Amino acid sequence: MRRRDEVLVGTTIIASLAAIIFGALYLSKASLWTSTEIRVARFRTTGGLGVGAPVNLRGVRVGRVNVIRLGEQNLVEVDLQINQDAVASGILPERPGVIAASASLFGEWEARLIDLDLPPDDANVLADLSLVIESSDDGAWPGATLPDIGELTAQASRIAGNITDISDRVTTVLDDEAVGELQQSISDFANTVQNINALAEQQRDVFGTVSQNVERTSDLLADAAMRLQLTLARVDSATSEGELSTIMANTATISTDAAAMLGDLGSIVGVVRANEATIGRLFAGADTVLAKLETGRGTAGLLLSDSALYQEATLAITELRSLIADIQANPRKYFKFSVF
Amino acid sequence: MICFRDLHKRFGEKHVLNGFSLEVPEGETTVIIGYSGSGKSVALKHVVGLLEPDHGEVEVDGHVVHDLPRAELMQLRGSVGFVFQFAALFDSMTVLENIALGLKHQGVSDREIEQRVRESLEVVDLDGAEQRFPAELSGGMRKRVGIARAIALRPRYLLYDEPTTGLDPVTSSVINALMVRTRERLGVTAIVVTHDMRSAYSVGDRIAMLFKGQVRQVGTVDQIQRTHDPIVRQFIEGQPDASGDPEVPEFEETIA
Amino acid sequence: MFDVLRSMRDMDVWVPRTVVQMRRLGVQSVPIALFIATFTGIVLALLSSYSFSGAVPLYFVGTLIGKTIMMELAPVLTGLALAGRIGANIAAELGTMRVTEQVDALETLAFNPLSFLVVPRVLAATVMVPLVVALAMAVGVTSGWITAISLLDLTTPEFLKGLRLFYEFKDIWFGLVKSASFGLGIAAIGSFKGLRTGGGAEGVGRATTEAVVISASMILVLDAFWAVILL
Numbered sequence: 001m002r003r004r005d006e007v008l009v010g011t012t013i014i015a016s017l018a019a020i021i022f023g024a025l026y027l028s029k030a031s032l033w034t035s036t037e038i039r040v041a042r043f044r045t046t047g048g049l050g051v052g053a054p055v056n057l058r059g060v061r062v063g064r065v066n067v068i069r070l071g072e073q074n075l076v077e078v079d080l081q082i083n084q085d086a087v088a089s090g091i092l093p094e095r096p097g098v099i100a101a102s103a104s105l106f107g108e109w110e111a112r113l114i115d116l117d118l119p120p121d122d123a124n125v126l127a128d129l130s131l132v133i134e135s136s137d138d139g140a141w142p143g144a145t146l147p148d149i150g151e152l153t154a155q156a157s158r159i160a161g162n163i164t165d166i167s168d169r170v171t172t173v174l175d176d177e178a179v180g181e182l183q184q185s186i187s188d189f190a191n192t193v194q195n196i197n198a199l200a201e202q203q204r205d206v207f208g209t210v211s212q213n214v215e216r217t218s219d220l221l222a223d224a225a226m227r228l229q230l231t232l233a234r235v236d237s238a239t240s241e242g243e244l245s246t247i248m249a250n251t252a253t254i255s256t257d258a259a260a261m262l263g264d265l266g267s268i269v270g271v272v273r274a275n276e277a278t279i280g281r282l283f284a285g286a287d288t289v290l291a292k293l294e295t296g297r298g299t300a301g302l303l304l305s306d307s308a309l310y311q312e313a314t315l316a317i318t319e320l321r322s323l324i325a326d327i328q329a330n331p332r333k334y335f336k337f338s339v340f
Numbered sequence: 341m342i343c344f345r346d347l348h349k350r351f352g353e354k355h356v357l358n359g360f361s362l363e364v365p366e367g368e369t370t371v372i373i374g375y376s377g378s379g380k381s382v383a384l385k386h387v388v389g390l391l392e393p394d395h396g397e398v399e400v401d402g403h404v405v406h407d408l409p410r411a412e413l414m415q416l417r418g419s420v421g422f423v424f425q426f427a428a429l430f431d432s433m434t435v436l437e438n439i440a441l442g443l444k445h446q447g448v449s450d451r452e453i454e455q456r457v458r459e460s461l462e463v464v465d466l467d468g469a470e471q472r473f474p475a476e477l478s479g480g481m482r483k484r485v486g487i488a489r490a491i492a493l494r495p496r497y498l499l500y501d502e503p504t505t506g507l508d509p510v511t512s513s514v515i516n517a518l519m520v521r522t523r524e525r526l527g528v529t530a531i532v533v534t535h536d537m538r539s540a541y542s543v544g545d546r547i548a549m550l551f552k553g554q555v556r557q558v559g560t561v562d563q564i565q566r567t568h569d570p571i572v573r574q575f576i577e578g579q580p581d582a583s584g585d586p587e588v589p590e591f592e593e594t595i596a
Numbered sequence: 597m598f599d600v601l602r603s604m605r606d607m608d609v610w611v612p613r614t615v616v617q618m619r620r621l622g623v624q625s626v627p628i629a630l631f632i633a634t635f636t637g638i639v640l641a642l643l644s645s646y647s648f649s650g651a652v653p654l655y656f657v658g659t660l661i662g663k664t665i666m667m668e669l670a671p672v673l674t675g676l677a678l679a680g681r682i683g684a685n686i687a688a689e690l691g692t693m694r695v696t697e698q699v700d701a702l703e704t705l706a707f708n709p710l711s712f713l714v715v716p717r718v719l720a721a722t723v724m725v726p727l728v729v730a731l732a733m734a735v736g737v738t739s740g741w742i743t744a745i746s747l748l749d750l751t752t753p754e755f756l757k758g759l760r761l762f763y764e765f766k767d768i769w770f771g772l773v774k775s776a777s778f779g780l781g782i783a784a785i786g787s788f789k790g791l792r793t794g795g796g797a798e799g800v801g802r803a804t805t806e807a808v809v810i811s812a813s814m815i816l817v818l819d820a821f822w823a824v825i826l827l
Contacts, residue, residue, distance in 0.1 A: 009618040009724075012626060016727030019734040020768060027662070027763045388704050417706040428701035430693075442705035493705075 036063060036081040041098040041111070042132045043076045043143040048109040049100040055080050057093075057113040062086040065111060073135045078143065080111060093117075097129055098143035116142070341366050341401065342387060342497060342531065348395035348553075349382055356382050358553030359396070369523055369530040371544035373537070373575065378550050380533040381425070381501050387531070388420050388499070389413050400497070418446055421490025421528075425502040427482040429474035429489070435461070436470035439489045446493070460488035463525065464518055480511035484518065491522060498522065500532040504539045512539060519543045537576050541565070549575065613716040621682045621717065621783070622724025626731060628681060629674045633732035636669050637661060637739030645748045654750050658758025661740035666767045670732040672819055675778035678725060679811035682779075683786040686717050687807035690790025691800035699791065709791065718783040725779030726772040733771060774822045781818060782811045 043049075046068060055063035063082040071077035078098075086092065093115035103110040119126060128144035136142075347360040356379040364370045372380045385391045386398045389405045398405045400416060408416060429438050436457055443453045461467050464484035474482055483503060490498055503519065504512040516539050523530060523543075534540055540547055541561055548558040549572045557564065557572050567573060644660040690713055693699050702709050737759070744750040789807040793799045 005615050005619040008623045009615055012623045012724070012731075013727055016730040020730045020772070023730075023734055023737075024765050024768050027760055385700070390700050390703060414706040417704055420704065422701070422704035424697045424701055426696060428697035430698055430701070441707075445705060445707060489701075489705075 035084040037084060037087050038066065039080045039082050039096075039141060041078045041080055041141040041143040042071060042136050043078060043098075043100065043145060044074070044128050044131055045145055046076050046078060046143075047100050047145040048102060049078065049111060049145075050109060053109050053111060054103070055082065055098075055111045055113065057086070057091065062092075062113070075132065075135065077140070078111070080141075096141050098141050099125065099146055100143060101146040111143075122146070341399075342529070343399040344383060344386070344396070345399065346396035347383065347386060347393050347398065349379070349386070349391065350394055355553055357393075357396075360550065360554055361396075362548055362555055362558065364529060364531055365546075366529050367527060368545040369519070369532060369543055371532045371534060371540040371547045372550055373535060373540050373547060374550035375575070376535060379553055380535075380550055383550070384422075384499050384501055384531060384533050387497075388417050388422055418442075418493060419495050420497045420499060421493055421495035423483070423486045423490050423498065423500045423503060425505060427474070427486035429482055429485055431474055434471050434473055435466070435477075435485050438474070438485060439492045442489065442493050456492050456494075457488075460492040461485075463491060463522065464488045465514075480507050480514065483507070483515060487515075487518060487522065491526060491528075494526070496528060498528045498530040500530065500534075502534055503532060504534060504536045509538075512536065513542075515539075516542045537578070551575075610711050610715040610719070613712065614719050617716045617720035618724050621678075621685070621720050622728055625674075625678050625681055625724070625728050628677050629728045629732045630735045632673050632677055633665070633670055633736035634739040636673060637665065637736040637741075638743045640664060640669070640736075641740040641743035641748065645744070645750075654748065655754040655758035656761075657744050657748065657750060658741070658755040659761045660758075661744075662737055662759040662763060663767060665736040665740065666733050666771050668771075668819075670736050671729050671771045671774045671778065672815060674729050674732050675725070675775060675782070675815045675819075676812055678721075678728070678778070679782050679815055680808055682721055682725075683782045683807045683811040684804050686783060686786030687790040687793075687804045688800055690714075690787055691793035691803040694791055694793045695796055695799060714784075714787040714791070717787055718780060721779035721783035722776050723779070725782070726775040729771060729775035730768075733768070770822070770826055773826070774819065777818050777822070778815050781814045785811045785814065 049065060049068065051065055051068055053065045054061045055065065063080055063086065065078060066081045067077075067079040069077050080098070082092070093113065095116035097114045097116045097119070099112045099114055099120065100109055101112060102108070114120065116129070119129065125144040125146065129142045132140075132142035132144075342364040344360055344362045347357045348355070349357040360379070360383055362370070362372070362383075372383065374380050382391060386393055387400060387405065389408070392406050397407075400420070403412070403416065405413070405416065429435075430441070433441065439457045439460055440453050443456060448456070457470065458467070461469060464487050466481060466484055466488065469477070469481070469485070474485070477485065487500075487503075500519065503515050507515065519530070519532065520543055522528065530543075532540070532543055544561055546558060546560055547564045549556040549564070549569075551571055557567060557569050559567070564572065564576065567576075573579075640661050641657055644657045645654060648654060648656060690699070693702075693713070699709050699713070702712055741752070741755050741759075744755050745752055786807045789803040789810070793803040795802075
């Protein structure tokens with residue numbers, strides 16, 4: 001009886017202690033059983049990077065952010081704990097750099113290790129990286145920060161406003177004589193839209209850093225912009241009032257902006273796969289307008305009297321604008337599936 | 341020698357002991373009789389310090405019980421065996437463990453314990469019941485185990501609280517005989533609290549009648565049997581309401 | 597209370613009896629504690645996934661289960677169950693011993709009832725309740741994990757990620773410290789109520805009820821107390 005008591009009590013105590021010790025060690029394993037090495041990285045700014053944030057190499061976790069402190073020359077020093085086995089196996093890049101970027105919409109940031117020999121094609125990032133490289137010579141890894149989605153959408157919103165502006169002005173300069181030429185030009189514009197559609201199609205599969213997208217997008221955009229320029233030139237010659245040349249000049253600068261914007265937008269489109277329908281509808285709307293113009297419904301008089309046509313075009317732009325504003329205001333609505 | 345001096349004890353409104361004084365001579369058995377709830381058990385519990393008097397004192401071997409420091413009180417308790425009304429055996433222990441418990445606590449060796457347990461059970465005619473649990477025993481057997489537990493300590497004093505209450509007449513006789521035998525064998529001084537006159541006559545050397553918190557009369561068995569005190573007469577003869585005022589108190593429950 | 601501490605000197609009296617109480621109060625409480633923990637884990641997993649509903653990533657189920665079970669539910673639910681089990685057991689047993697004069701008998705045998713009856717129980721409960729709670733924590737988290745991977749669309753690594761996300765060792769010891777105080781309180785209240793019993797079977801019933809009710813209230817108050825002091 002008493003013997004059995006002792007055995008039972010002993011067993012329970014041992015089981016419980018085992019549960020406590022095993023549980024405690026198991027749960028804190030990440031920082032307890034893995035030996036790490038410290039590497040220092042320097043940033044101009046660390047954005048939202050926090051202590052404990054993961055350090056990733058090509059998407060795989062290899063360490064964590066240990067300390068963040070303000071350093072000399074207006075730089076920030078970040079101690080990265082890199083797992084010993086990652087260091088030992090030599091998988092780290094020859095010339096490592098660090099990009100701090102948001103990992104999700106919940107404000108979690110991560111530090112991505114990159115190879116400086118294959119730098120990201122983003123002007124801001126490159127500028128930051130070279131700034132750090134120039135100002136430090138102790139082998140600390142240079143770092144740069146990617147803007148988060150809030151900044152991108154703000155830019156997109158501004159540009160969308162500009163586009164609306166143009167389209168308004170184009171509407172005012174169209175007169176009887178221009179219409180004939182316009183029909184031709186419209187078909188060019190249709191091509192442009194198709195290009196943009198193709199762009200969206202491509203972007204759907206691209207989910208990488210913003211900078212990669214920018215390059216490809218801007219090529220396509222340059223093309224599109226050229227066509228738009230052509231279109232507007234024809235319209236200009238048709239009206240021969242010279243008014244359009246002013247718009248042209250504006251368009252030239254705006255299209256540069258648009259190139260950058262659409263690049264950013266492209267990456268958003270990639271992210272927004274779930275909500276692609278809205279965007280599709282937008283482009284479809286534009287297509288309908290152009291199709292109507294192109295088939296002409298015969299004469300210029302018909303075209304001009306069809307006020308719905310212009311309204312629809314304006315509406316399409318407005319819709320784009322409100323979409324972007326909405327993305328900006330409620331990012332979760334659009335990003336919840338793809339981010340996690 | 342045990343000596344009660346002007347003992348007062350209240351439970352709430354009830355003045356249970358009201359100047360109780362009694363001397364218990366060495367080597368004799370003194371029986372305290374009285375109505376149920378008249379404070380007999382209360383007086384007994386003062387002897388081992390289970391209760392503290394409101395006024396007055398109990399002296400055992402010249403020491404005032406409630407003034408004793410804890411260690412000496414424990415020592416005193418070791419020399420006093422207490423047999424409870426319902427035996428108060430420890431339910432979770434066997435008869436053997438019940439009897440051995442106090443011995444172990446006194447540091448008696450295992451072999452001696454075994455021997456004393458066997459002896460004590462022999463005295464109460466319960467040889468061989470060592471491994472049984474209290475729940476398996478009859479009321480009379482439990483009381484006998486209670487007595488065995490008390491005498492195993494080889495006490496100098498034995499206090500019996502209603503030893504025959506709730507037992508049939510035959511079993512009562514067995515217990516009475518046992519109490520007599522115990523005194524003859526061990527030569528202890530005993531106080532027996534009872535309202536069973538048959539028992540009082542057969543075990544007592546002296547009888548004291550407790551009434552209204554005081555000793556009404558004390559004397560040898562003979563003296564009590566021939567008493568002229570109407571209250572004592574009424575009690576020992578069991579007549580209901582002869583004097584018109586027996587005042588049977590009713591707070592047995594609160595004391596138990 | 598001081599008497600209890602003083603009576604701890606009688607080592608030879610309470611040490612052997614403590615093991616018995618450890619089995620009765622501790623080991624025999626394991627099944628009920630694990631039963632509660634199992635179902636708590638299941639419910640927590642389902643409830644949390646329900647309330648996250650897409651807005652919060654599902655792996656936070658692991659975080660929520662780990663934190664709430666270890667810091668609050670395992671200690672408090674087990675504590676409440678044991679307030680019933682242990683508290684009633686102690687109060688009823690000691691109460692019966694009191695009304696049948698067994699406590700008096702102990703005293704006449706020159707025992708200190710505190711060393712003999714109270715210290716083993718209080719000590720056993722203080723030591724064993726945290727250990728039982730530790731098992732409940734392990735089982736609760738495990739049942740939450742099994743529920744998460746079988747009923748929810750969650751993988752083991754995701755669950756572990758959530759579990760470890762904000763984990764600190766404090767989560768565990770906070771729960772265990774709480775549990776020890778619960779055990780101490782339950783046993784002390786049960787003993788006190790038991791030894792103070794008067795008035796026969798009815799008194800035992802009353803003492804038992806009071807012990808359980810007071811212990812349960814005490815657990816909730818202590819719970820808040822530790823949250824204020826330690827968090």
